[in-house]
Amino acid sequence: MQDLVLFVLLGLGAGSVIAGIALAVVITYRGSGIINLAIGAISMVAAYAFWALRSDFFGITLATVPAIVVVMLSSILVGVVSELLVFRPLRTSSPLAKLVASLGILLTLQATMLLWFGSASKQIPNVFPDDILQIFDTSIPANRFWMAAVVVVISLAVGAVYRWTRFGLATRAASENEVFAMLAGLSPNQLSMVNTLLASALAGAMGIIAAPLAQADSTTLVLFIVPALAAALFAGFTSLPIAVIAGFGIGIGQSLMFYASTLSWFPTEQGGNPLPGTQALLTFVLLVVALSLRGASLPTRGELVEKRLPEAPRPKHLARSAAVFGAIGVVLLVVLPFGYRQALMLSLIGMVLCLSLVVITGFVGQVSLAQVALAGVAGFVVSHMIVDAGIGFPWGPIAGSIAGVVVGLIVGASALRVRGVSLAVVTLAGVVAIEQFGFASKRWGAGSAGSPVEQPSLLGFDLGTTASYRGLDGKLPSPVLGFVFLACVIALCLLVAQIRRSVLGQQMLAVRANERAAAAAGINVARVKITAYAISSFIAGTAGWMYAYNFGSVSAARFGFLIALAFVAFAYIGGITMVSGAVIGGLVATEGLVPHFFQELLGISGNWTLLVGGLILIVTVIQNPEGVAGTTYRKRQASKRAKAAADVATETMARAGES
Amino acid sequence: MTTVLSARGVSVSFGGVHAVVDVDLDVEPGQLVGLIGPNGAGKTTFVDAISGFVPHRGTVTLDGVDITGSSPHSRARRGLSRTWQAIELFDDLTVRENLTVAAQHPSTLATLKELFARPIPLSQGIDEALEAFALEELADATPTELTQGQRKLVGVARALAARPKCLCLDEPAAGLDAHESVAFGRHLREIVDRGTPTLLIDHDMGLVLGISDHVVVLEFGQVIADGTPGEVRSDPSVVAAYLGSAADELTAAD
Numbered sequence: 001m002q003d004l005v006l007f008v009l010l011g012l013g014a015g016s017v018i019a020g021i022a023l024a025v026v027i028t029y030r031g032s033g034i035i036n037l038a039i040g041a042i043s044m045v046a047a048y049a050f051w052a053l054r055s056d057f058f059g060i061t062l063a064t065v066p067a068i069v070v071v072m073l074s075s076i077l078v079g080v081v082s083e084l085l086v087f088r089p090l091r092t093s094s095p096l097a098k099l100v101a102s103l104g105i106l107l108t109l110q111a112t113m114l115l116w117f118g119s120a121s122k123q124i125p126n127v128f129p130d131d132i133l134q135i136f137d138t139s140i141p142a143n144r145f146w147m148a149a150v151v152v153v154i155s156l157a158v159g160a161v162y163r164w165t166r167f168g169l170a171t172r173a174a175s176e177n178e179v180f181a182m183l184a185g186l187s188p189n190q191l192s193m194v195n196t197l198l199a200s201a202l203a204g205a206m207g208i209i210a211a212p213l214a215q216a217d218s219t220t221l222v223l224f225i226v227p228a229l230a231a232a233l234f235a236g237f238t239s240l241p242i243a244v245i246a247g248f249g250i251g252i253g254q255s256l257m258f259y260a261s262t263l264s265w266f267p268t269e270q271g272g273n274p275l276p277g278t279q280a281l282l283t284f285v286l287l288v289v290a291l292s293l294r295g296a297s298l299p300t301r302g303e304l305v306e307k308r309l310p311e312a313p314r315p316k317h318l319a320r321s322a323a324v325f326g327a328i329g330v331v332l333l334v335v336l337p338f339g340y341r342q343a344l345m346l347s348l349i350g351m352v353l354c355l356s357l358v359v360i361t362g363f364v365g366q367v368s369l370a371q372v373a374l375a376g377v378a379g380f381v382v383s384h385m386i387v388d389a390g391i392g393f394p395w396g397p398i399a400g401s402i403a404g405v406v407v408g409l410i411v412g413a414s415a416l417r418v419r420g421v422s423l424a425v426v427t428l429a430g431v432v433a434i435e436q437f438g439f440a441s442k443r444w445g446a447g448s449a450g451s452p453v454e455q456p457s458l459l460g461f462d463l464g465t466t467a468s469y470r471g472l473d474g475k476l477p478s479p480v481l482g483f484v485f486l487a488c489v490i491a492l493c494l495l496v497a498q499i500r501r502s503v504l505g506q507q508m509l510a511v512r513a514n515e516r517a518a519a520a521a522g523i524n525v526a527r528v529k530i531t532a533y534a535i536s537s538f539i540a541g542t543a544g545w546m547y548a549y550n551f552g553s554v555s556a557a558r559f560g561f562l563i564a565l566a567f568v569a570f571a572y573i574g575g576i577t578m579v580s581g582a583v584i585g586g587l588v589a590t591e592g593l594v595p596h597f598f599q600e601l602l603g604i605s606g607n608w609t610l611l612v613g614g615l616i617l618i619v620t621v622i623q624n625p626e627g628v629a630g631t632t633y634r635k636r637q638a639s640k641r642a643k644a645a646a647d648v649a650t651e652t653m654a655r656a657g658e659s
Numbered sequence: 660m661t662t663v664l665s666a667r668g669v670s671v672s673f674g675g676v677h678a679v680v681d682v683d684l685d686v687e688p689g690q691l692v693g694l695i696g697p698n699g700a701g702k703t704t705f706v707d708a709i710s711g712f713v714p715h716r717g718t719v720t721l722d723g724v725d726i727t728g729s730s731p732h733s734r735a736r737r738g739l740s741r742t743w744q745a746i747e748l749f750d751d752l753t754v755r756e757n758l759t760v761a762a763q764h765p766s767t768l769a770t771l772k773e774l775f776a777r778p779i780p781l782s783q784g785i786d787e788a789l790e791a792f793a794l795e796e797l798a799d800a801t802p803t804e805l806t807q808g809q810r811k812l813v814g815v816a817r818a819l820a821a822r823p824k825c826l827c828l829d830e831p832a833a834g835l836d837a838h839e840s841v842a843f844g845r846h847l848r849e850i851v852d853r854g855t856p857t858l859l860i861d862h863d864m865g866l867v868l869g870i871s872d873h874v875v876v877l878e879f880g881q882v883i884a885d886g887t888p889g890e891v892r893s894d895p896s897v898v899a900a901y902l903g904s905a906a907d908e909l910t911a912a913d
Binding site: 308314498502506507513516518522523524 | 710730733741747750752764773778801
């Protein structure tokens with residue numbers, strides 16, 4: 001009983017930070033309809049800044065209060081700059097474009113902090129007294145209560161602002177119907193800006209008060225965005241009090257789960273340690289249950305411009321494109337030096353992951369962030385098949401892909417009634433749960449190390465990276481595995497192109513456009529979605545075992561939550577509705593051909609790559625809100641139309657001349 | 660011959676508001692039935708109910724089969740096609756593809772065959788529906804390239820392409836000019852005469868009374884008149900419900 005109370009009270013700490021960030025998430029969404037993944041990253045910036053100002057990093061040391069003021073101002077500055085430079089130009093783009101842009105901000109901030117302050121984590125200076133309180137015969141640090149008190153007071157103040165000021169009224173009006181709010185003379189840009197100010201100040205404050213729990217490093221506070229998004233989703237991205245209560249609830253729940261894991265009945269894995277990741281699993285399960293009870297569609301904002309995904313044109317000349325692509329691929333695999341060859345092979349894998357997103361997000365409009373996790377499931381199955389059961393190529397990969405489909409169907413079925421951005425949040429929680437509970441577990445995954453994968457061979461032919469044929473430069477990896485990958489990519493590209501041309505693909509696009517009208521046209525919406533999840537998971541699973549063979553091992557790090565987000569970004573930038581977009585997405589994916597080229601050309605590496613990647617991501621989204629492939633397609637269509645018009649004009653003139 | 664569409668005692672309530680109360684309505688083979696009523700009379704709610712989009716009490720049978728508990732998509736596949744007041748075309752698909760998804764419902768096996776081997780032969784209903792509204796030339800355009808009037812016609816053609824047993828049209832002529840409206844009425848009458856019984860909901864009294872075989876009038880969710888266009892036109896309660904501009908329209912339609 002004492003222990004129970006102790007862990008409930010300890011949970012107040014994490015609960016405060018989650019609640020505060022959740023509040024910032026809801027404020028941002030109400031102000032501008034943006035789900036900002038970078039809010040946790042603003043807290044991170046604040047934590048670093050607070051440490052720097054209090055420890056002579058910039059050559060001066062400020063007292064606590066002036067330091068807090070400067071930190072809050074710099075948090076606000078980060079928020080305002082991202083609002084002006086990133087979100088405002090994207091005001092009329094699809095929610096997915098904004099999500100991708102916010103990921104770009106997150107990565108940019110992460111890289112900047114690492115470059116500026118180095119990779120060693122910093123101790124955030126404590127702002128609270130170090131007292132220990134005696135409650136129910138247990139000792140609890142007073143700072144947990146201080147943290148909770150700060151967040152509760154801020155929440156009440158924010159609540160009062162929205163309830164009783166004209167600005168609050170205007171925000172509520174705009175979040176219900178932007179068009180009517182504009183007609184009433186309210187400027188959505190101004191409202192969005194003020195809300196951003198509030199949210200970034202709040203996020204900054206969380207970076208300061210998190211001192212007892214977290215250090216200033218590049219991930220801890222950034223990752224608080226996941227439980228905070230869950231809390232915001234409980235609140236329907238609308239209700240401030242529910243978001244705060246849910247935030248505290250999640251923090252306390254996780255603390256209790258930690259307590260449970262210290263008890264003797266708690267399931268353990270090899271080595272007698274409790275199963276890892278049960279806290280993430282708890283958040284995910286709670287979210288799915290809450291959403292299925294409530295039937296979760298976010299309140300839609302009556303918006304001026306209807307924001308749709310880019311169009312998905314019918315692909316043409318399949319055989320020709322496949323032949324050209326295949327020929328270029330074979331030549332490159334043979335000719336390129338080993339570094340580029342490896343990058344090309346990783347690009348081929350990236351293309352497969354992007355293709356899986358083309359099916360589920362591009363065709364059906366379901367923003368699933370779970371595809372990388374599904375790839376991981378397949379990768380680990382391949383590894384366990386060979387290690388535990390001695391089953392290798394091709395049965396291992398087949399089993400891996402099937403496992404991907406099974407898990408994908410579970411995710412799909414639990415999210416059938418969830419759509420749009422809510423789905424993105426649920427699948428994000430799912431990714432974290434699969435990563436921490438599944439991949440990081442010694443029982444199902446690989447623990448903190450990797451799990452080995454034997455190289456594939458078929459009928460005595462070595463198909464792996466160490467096959468005897470080594471390309472022109474004679475170095476590892478062998479192009480043979482690349483040929484296998486190339487064949488897979490071509491086959492899957494053709495499959496996805498065929499889907500777009502088939503009645504099934506047209507049904508998917510009908511569902512994407514309008515679920516109600518699709519049902520009225522006799523389309524079984526649930527069946528189409530489930531089919532799409534199955535196909536897309538199969539493709540993601542294929543990418544998973546390709547990774548496994550490419551690296552000769554699988555590890556949790558390769559299928560983590562930031563990588564899952566990054567792939568949505570690559571797929572979106574390439575063009576998430578087109579097969580050619582997936583090819584571009586693969587080329588620009590992490591460690592792929594284009595980044596490798598820049599790395600060689602500019603001689604940059606590590607965190608500089610991360611920084612450049614983040615900035616390029618933001619610029620590309622703003623320049624091509626429809627993705628590179630989409631923009632190219634549109635330009636070509638426009639020039640075709642102009643040419644046709646010119647032809648008609650010449651013809652008419654010629655006729656006029658004759659008569 | 661069995662009644663094509665038969666609604667018995669259909670009622671819909673939203674909270675305490677009774678939007679549709681105990682409505683009986685039949686569409687017989689070869690008939691064009693008009694459903695009219697002032698704004699807010701519950702016409703669209705009635706269509707939402709029989710097509711399965713809002714929960715309702717009462718029974719709906721299609722060609723003698725009870726479809727009361729079925730989901731919207733299975734009602735559509737059994738032959739009850741509807742259109743929407745707001746048209747609701749699939750903007751990502753071409754006109755022909757819009758019609759295709761309504762007309763073709765391939766099995767899993769047929770889909771696999773289509774993906775790996777040969778295309779599914781397109782249903783004749785698609786070409787017939789395009790022809791019925793002279794839309795052949797627009798078959799490869801996307802809905803965003805069309806005029807409002809053309810979009811309306813594509814909406815109706817999409818419902819027709821499924822070769823339904825009964826067609827339900829929710830305000831298909833709203834937004835058409837007088838000339839287009841007359842042409843639309845002529846097309847519609849031809850479709851009914853070629854064998855597709857239709858329930859037509861519209862504000863345009865002239866259109867509905869001019870081409871329907873039978874007219875049902877709703878007011879405040881209840882049926883206040885039910886008969887041939889002639890009977891309805893002279894019904895005192897209808898005249899009362901339409902006092903004012905609409906009453907003039909009624910007489911003008913004579």
